[in-house]
Amino acid sequence: MxxxxxxxxxxxxxxxxxxxxxxxxxxxxxxxxxxxxxxxxxxxxxxxxxxxxxxxxxxxxxxxxxxxxxxxxxxxxxxxxxxxxxxxxxxxxxxxxxxxxxxxxxxxxxxxxxxxxxxxxxxxxxxxxxxxxxxxxxDVDVAGVRWDGAGEVVETGPTHVRLDSPGHAGSGFAALASDEGVPLDGGLAHYAGGGVLAPADGEVSLLGTAVGGVDGRDVTWEDVAIRANGRRATGLSLFASRVPFGAKVVFHEGHDLDVGDRVEVTIEPTDDPVRLG
Structure with a gap:
């Protein structure tokens, strides 16, 4: 190692x-x-x-x-x-x-x-x-920042939007937290696996839905669908940041959201998961 x-x-x-x-x-x-x-x-x-x-x-x-x-x-x-x-x-x-x-x-x-x-x-x-x-x-600590799924669009690209929440006011690294408070990493769930950036055991959930099982620091994502204002998204892009970040929602086939739009993200089980790799 x-x-x-x-x-x-x-x-x-x-x-x-x-x-x-x-x-x-x-x-x-x-x-x-x-x-x-x-x-x-x-x-x-x-x-x-x-x-x-x-x-x-x-x-x-x-x-x-x-x-x-x-x-x-x-x-x-x-x-x-x-x-x-x-x-x-x-x-x-x-x-x-x-x-x-x-x-x-x-x-x-x-x-x-x-x-x-x-x-x-x-x-x-x-x-x-x-x-x-x-x-x-x-060799850094990463704090988990909890999120209720809501936010305002502050940045757009052809295949993503970034929201103004969850906010991070600290000076160290932080990442979007699971419902259990565990900082998450990876592409949820458009990549087959992800990880945790702090010790965790068992399952992790997000926005009230089980999203993966933890093995060491690796996570195998469940088959879940990410929706933004009810529209199917590709997934959530998860990472650790030491600057204000907000949730990053991915739409690999494009979207119609603009800066200033309010967004409510939800997660639900699905039989038709998006997998890009």
């Missing part, structure tokens, strides 16, 4: 261990770090071993190519994605050094903001394969 120091994590506005459909994030073995701008600052210190260009899934809103950066951190090798690199093999980088510019990659959905993907491998592992990274733990 690799522990990412709190001083590193707090350089970024948001993070998520589970909000991805790709196997690299299975069981929280990678972290997405959101800086809030397009600058890609290094979350690790070490020597750049390689920068490799890789093809992305074709998306009309995304670049055709992504990049894999391998950084020798001593005991482990860091794998960093979604950066157009300005560094080359043989260079040394420190935490906070500029690696390049973030790219809008075809590896993530249109509603996902630019971010760094970070995972770690042992030297003897396959460093280029997508899956196989070590379990990763961010």
């Amino acid at each position: 690799v522990t990412l120091p709190g001083a590193v994590v707090r350089r970024y506005e948001r993070f998520s261990l589970y909000n991805s459909p790709y196997p690299a994030h299975d069981r929280g073995c990678a972290i997405d770090l959101y800086p809030g701008d397009d600058e890609a600052r290094s979350p690790v210190a070490g020597e750049v071993l390689e920068t490799r260009t890789v093809s992305c899934p074709p998306k009309p809103y995304a670049v055709d190519e992504d990049h894999l950066l391998l950084v020798d951190c001593g005991d482990v090798v860091a794998r960093i994605l979604h950066v157009d690199p300005s560094v080359t093999a043989g260079e040394s980088v420190a935490v906070g050094d500029r690696l390049g510019t973030l790219v809008r990659s075809g590896f993530f959905g249109r509603w996902v903001d630019e971010h760094l993907h970070l995972g770690f491998r042992k030297r003897e592992q396959n460093l280029r394969r997508a899956s196989g990274s070590l379990t990763l733990t961010p």
